[in-house]
Amino acid sequence: MKKLLPLLPLVLTALHASAFAEEREWLPYKKLLEVSRVDKFHALPPAERDKLDMSIHLQPSSKEVSTRDVALTVVHAGGRTPLPIDAGGNLRLTPNPQWLAEDAKIMTNQPKTSKVAISPAMNAIVPPGxxxxxxxxxxxxxxxxxxxxxxxxxxxxxxxxxxxxxxxxxxxxxxxxxxxxxxxxxxxxxxxxxxxxxxxxxxxxxxxxxxxxxxxxxxxxxx
Structure with missing residues (x-):
């Protein structure tokens, strides 16, 4: 599991109950990039981040909530794009200029009954071989x-x-x-x-x- 880097942890309302709950709006795509500092990470010159693996770590406040049951989907002009969350609750994003320009929204399949902390996370990239x-x-x-x-x-x-x-x-x-x-x-x-x-x-x-x-x-x- 990634080491959390608490640059600006944010607790957002989200994520609980059945994985088949009715879909609802979670937060703007731009907001997720801003609060997680992903936008600032990718704004750095490539040579200043080429050894780093940055992700967004999702940590539900309740032990009864599993990120494995969470589905996050960006709704944009070109359609719908699921956001992959790994087994450790980590989400990796590269800013999409078109989604930012059109203020795309992120939808979740979870009702608004519990909270999840969002924090930047950073590991070193394991070199090849x-x-x-x-x-x-x-x-x-x-x-x-x-x-x-x-x-x-x-x-x-x-x-x-x-x-x-x-x-x-x-x-x-x-x-x-x-x-x-x-x-x-x-x-x-x-x-x-x-x-x-x-x-x-x-x-x-x-x-x-x-x-x-x-x-x-x-x-x-x-x-």
């Missing part, structure tokens, strides 16, 4: 902190500071960093994860990182 330059992964930390600061604007003092990357695996795994001073090796813990913190010397050297298995995600963490 199982061998990468150090910067391909660890460069996500300074990039994330710079992006968060710009996205938060006047609220930057309340934004988190990313201090590590947590690699999550589906099995035991090892990571080896081929530093000139000697290889650094890390093994997964009981939760099949490895936490890597940035090292200024390694960042300058940019050695190869080799993994025995490919991680399913690289979570940016503030610890």
């Amino acid at each position: 199982t061998q990468w330059p150090y910067d391909a992964l660890m460069g996500s930390i300074p990039q994330a902190n710079a992006a968060i600061g710009k996205m938060a604007g006047a609220l930057r003092m309340f934004a988190p500071t990313i201090r590590s990357v947590i690699l999550r695996f589906d099995q035991p795994a090892q990571v080896t960093i081929a530093a000139k001073a000697g290889a650094k090796q890390y093994a997964t813990d009981t939760k099949h994860q490895i936490r890597l913190k940035p090292d200024a010397a390694l960042a300058r050297e940019n050695p190869q990182i080799t993994l025995t298995a490919r991680p399913r995600e690289a979570e940016l963490d503030s610890e």
